[in-house]
Amino acid sequence: MNNAGSLDGFRVIDFTQGLCGPFCTMQLGDAGAEVIKIEPPAGDFARRMGPPFVGDESAVFLSLNRNKKSVVLDLETASGREAAARLTCGADVIVEDFAPNAAETVGLGYAQLQGANQKLVYCSITPFGEDGALRDAPGSELVVQAMAEYAASLGRIGDPPVRVGADVASLNTGIFAAQAILAALFHRIRTGEGQRVAVSEFGSLLHMRGIMWSSMSDPDDWYGFHLDHYTKPPDYGYQTKNGALYFILRRGNSEDWDRLVMELGMEEVLADPRFGDYGRAATSIGRYATEVKPIWEKAFENRTREELVDLVKSIGGDAVPIMDYPSLLAHPQVAALEAIAEIDHPTAGRLKMVRPVACFSETPESIRLPPPALGQHTEEVLRVTNFAASKSK
Amino acid sequence: MAKILEGIRVFDLTIAAVGPWATKLLGALGADVIKVEAPGGDRLSHMVPPTIKGNSVLYISANHNKRMIELDLKKEADRAIALKIIAHSDVFVQNMRPGAVERLGLGYEVVAKINPRMIYVAASAYGRTGPMAGEAGIDPTVQSFCGWCGITGPKHGRGELFRHLAHLDLTTATTITQAVLQALIARERTGRGQRIEIEMLTAAMALQTTRLAEYFATGTQPAPLGSAAATTAPHQAFICEDQRYLAIGVERDEQWPGFCRALKLGELITDERFATNPLRVKHRDELIPILTERLKTKPAEWWTIRLNQEKVPNGLFLKFEELRNHPQVIANGHIVELNTPHWGQMAVDGLPWKFERTPAGPIRAGGKPGEHTAEVLRDLGIVDDRSVGVSK
Numbered sequence: 208m209n210n211a212g213s214l215d216g217f218r219v220i221d222f223t224q225g226l227c228g229p230f231c232t233m234q235l236g237d238a239g240a241e242v243i244k245i246e247p248p249a250g251d252f253a254r255r256m257g258p259p260f261v262g263d264e265s266a267v268f269l270s271l272n273r274n275k276k277s278v279v280l281d282l283e284t285a286s287g288r289e290a291a292a293r294l295t296c297g298a299d300v301i302v303e304d305f306a307p308n309a310a311e312t313v314g315l316g317y318a319q320l321q322g323a324n325q326k327l328v329y330c331s332i333t334p335f336g337e338d339g340a341l342r343d344a345p346g347s348e349l350v351v352q353a354m355a356e357y358a359a360s361l362g363r364i365g366d367p368p369v370r371v372g373a374d375v376a377s378l379n380t381g382i383f384a385a386q387a388i389l390a391a392l393f394h395r396i397r398t399g400e401g402q403r404v405a406v407s408e409f410g411s412l413l414h415m416r417g418i419m420w421s422s423m424s425d426p427d428d429w430y431g432f433h434l435d436h437y438t439k440p441p442d443y444g445y446q447t448k449n450g451a452l453y454f455i456l457r458r459g460n461s462e463d464w465d466r467l468v469m470e471l472g473m474e475e476v477l478a479d480p481r482f483g484d485y486g487r488a489a490t491s492i493g494r495y496a497t498e499v500k501p502i503w504e505k506a507f508e509n510r511t512r513e514e515l516v517d518l519v520k521s522i523g524g525d526a527v528p529i530m531d532y533p534s535l536l537a538h539p540q541v542a543a544l545e546a547i548a549e550i551d552h553p554t555a556g557r558l559k560m561v562r563p564v565a566c567f568s569e570t571p572e573s574i575r576l577p578p579p580a581l582g583q584h585t586e587e588v589l590r591v592t593n594f595a596a597s598k599s600k
Numbered sequence: 601m602a603k604i605l606e607g608i609r610v611f612d613l614t615i616a617a618v619g620p621w622a623t624k625l626l627g628a629l630g631a632d633v634i635k636v637e638a639p640g641g642d643r644l645s646h647m648v649p650p651t652i653k654g655n656s657v658l659y660i661s662a663n664h665n666k667r668m669i670e671l672d673l674k675k676e677a678d679r680a681i682a683l684k685i686i687a688h689s690d691v692f693v694q695n696m697r698p699g700a701v702e703r704l705g706l707g708y709e710v711v712a713k714i715n716p717r718m719i720y721v722a723a724s725a726y727g728r729t730g731p732m733a734g735e736a737g738i739d740p741t742v743q744s745f746c747g748w749c750g751i752t753g754p755k756h757g758r759g760e761l762f763r764h765l766a767h768l769d770l771t772t773a774t775t776i777t778q779a780v781l782q783a784l785i786a787r788e789r790t791g792r793g794q795r796i797e798i799e800m801l802t803a804a805m806a807l808q809t810t811r812l813a814e815y816f817a818t819g820t821q822p823a824p825l826g827s828a829a830a831t832t833a834p835h836q837a838f839i840c841e842d843q844r845y846l847a848i849g850v851e852r853d854e855q856w857p858g859f860c861r862a863l864k865l866g867e868l869i870t871d872e873r874f875a876t877n878p879l880r881v882k883h884r885d886e887l888i889p890i891l892t893e894r895l896k897t898k899p900a901e902w903w904t905i906r907l908n909q910e911k912v913p914n915g916l917f918l919k920f921e922e923l924r925n926h927p928q929v930i931a932n933g934h935i936v937e938l939n940t941p942h943w944g945q946m947a948v949d950g951l952p953w954k955f956e957r958t959p960a961g962p963i964r965a966g967g968k969p970g971e972h973t974a975e976v977l978r979d980l981g982i983v984d985d986r987s988v989g990v991s992k
Binding site for chain 2: 214225230252256265335336339345346347349358359362367368369371372374375385386390391392393403411414415420426432434494530531533563570
């Protein structure tokens with residue numbers, strides 16, 4: 208297994224569409240699994256997300272489907288269902304996000320498959336969870352964010368709601384789905400037992416806010432950043448002469464603090480109790496940070512953020528510019544981490560994408576296949592599966 | 601019933617949220633997680649407000665499902681005990697600044713020599729190479745750096761931070777948990793442990809993979825769109841007659857006719873400008889005003905009933921008290937009430953997964969620093985021959 212991925216040799220049959228399931232199975236593919244993406248004749252609906260499109264391909268779709276083979280099956284026909292059943296027989300993992308009862312209708316429910324494949328790990332992804340009145344309700348990225356109260360930490364009270372720009376309901380759930388599958392595979396390796404696992408987008412987003420639920424239970428005082436996000440104004444960081452930055456003071460001593468204050472010409476704050484403890488309560492998550500922000504911004508208005516970042520770092524604080532995508536992707540740290548990978552795509556040209564996150568010393572993750580065209584591997588995969596099926600008869 | 605990670609021991613040398621949340625999840629899967637803290641714990645974890653009965657909620661919350669021990673790793677006798685625990689462990693997780701663990705003499709090379717089967721995770725903000733190698737990072741600094749403020753904010757307005765300052769911490773944490781599970785599978789097959797490196801910056805970028813893809817495709821920075829999705833439409837919040845906002849998400853073409861019927865705007869079904877998702881995104885500025893006018897004529901609940909009948913995703917913007925008591929949340933255990941020995945009853949995050957054969961949990965409160973030192977050493981058969989007592 209020299210340099211093979213952790214999941215080398217495992218086969219995943221992926222019936223999911225959109226963002227969440229595909230992000231999950233892409234990670235299994237990165238880890239070395241063979242991922243067979245089953246698409247309806249019209250294709251994964253993410254293929255129609257956009258613009259932007261790169262050639263004929265949706266940029267969103269391209270970002271979620273590397274390391275997969277695309278097989279088109281019409282599960283509304285008997286032959287499509289038969290082919291699906293044959294594929295699932297030899298599968299290690301099935302991932303599905305079918306509408307309620309749809310899996311059973313086409314013969315792909317866990318109870319239907321388990322008999323022929325006791326070792327199967329079967330993962331279901333739902334919007335709101337498998338129990339309760341909303342178990343059959345459809346979800347969307349924004350609907351789940353809204354119901355999990357993500358908008359309470361953004362925007363201004365009374366203004367129209369603001370969502371998290373990233374697709375967190377989908378992608379964070381994709382991570383939990385991958386965890387559930389990996390945990391179940393580990394159990395299977397140790398005991399021989401497969402099982403069904405499930406995650407939901409609503410449950411995942413609520414999990415991610417757990418510190419807040421506990422904070423709001425019975426706090427000693429109505430103070431602290433896991434509480435006051437409800438009441439604070441929008442946080443744009445700190446304006447400087449040429450853009451915004453964010454900073455926090457935490458390791459500096461008295462000498463450092465005096466130097467910062469003098470360099471910035473802010474001597475008057477030395478007598479201001481809100482700037483006590485060397486300014487720690489006056490920045491970032493500090494108690495007085497929001498109300499004293501204008502004092503900092505006055506001192507920053509004639510300085511560039513580059514010089515301010517250097518100054519804060521020189522006194523033991525942390526400071527970073529607030530960056531957009533062009534500045535992030537041009538940053539030497541992103542280059543040093545090789546955070547962006549590239550792969551050639553037959554029609555969309557050379558694609559850039561974020562590399563697999565974790566770096567493993569023994570079983571490295573890899574990008575082996577570009578995102579597939581619709582049905583690109585139907586023939587190849589079905590030929591091999593049929594051959595195997597006929598041989599076993 | 602057997603737990604998935606029964607028999608797996610985690611040597612947890614983590615601080616703040618990123619590392620602790622990762623090992624807390626391993627604990628929920630049944631691992632024996634031994635959280636090692638310097639006497640009194642690290643300042644960052646214990647000082648962060650808010651508090652419950654004097655303890656930081658961040659600390660309480662990120663350390664469920666663990667046993668808490670204290671060791672002063674700068675002392676030889678304590679380090680010797682740590683090495684004995686390491687010899688009995690399967691997973692080592694640390695998220696100190698690069699170099700700090702090496703200075704304590706617990707870098708990968710040392711640990712792997714004692715225990716070649718060890719899965720060793722080093723998590724950091726910006727990694728071990730490059731101009732920012734070794735720099736510390738916390739959730740809001742990484743938020744600022746990683747580009748995601750630029751895509752979040754009012755429509756075409758200023759980009760802003762997400763004020764729940766834990767999302768990128770926990771995203772990194774869940775990536776660590778995932779990597780550990782992957783490495784445990786690999787170890788079953790190869791017999792060997794390995795080193796895993798994870799940067800918060802890369803995890804934060806991966807979480808934006810769909811939005812970065814828009815930028816790669818166009819070369820143009822995607823703008824904040826308020827509540828709207830960039831690549832699907834209509835997928836945003838609308839204000840209703842009762843002044844409540846309703847989130848509606850039409851992501852699939854097959855949802856579009858039902859959506860039009862729910863709004864009694866049947867003529868839009870055949871309108872060529874809106875026939876497919878790409879066309880609706882392209883003609884967003886013509887489509888949204890029509891829908892806005894329509895939706896403000898009736899209260900949110902009225903639309904909810906009609907949209908539910910047509911199976912169109914929709915939901916209200918809920919708040920904590922509504923959620924804590926929401927039947928859906930209770931039925932699925934998304935948020936659960938936990939009784940803790942030190943901090944009374946509190947609402948905590950439920951388990952993010954369900955396993956039919958090997959249920960995870962139950963969630964158990966961790967403890968105060970050093971609470972389980974004597975118990976852990978006794979369980980592992982380690983004789984505590986230090987002159988200073990360790991019991992609390």
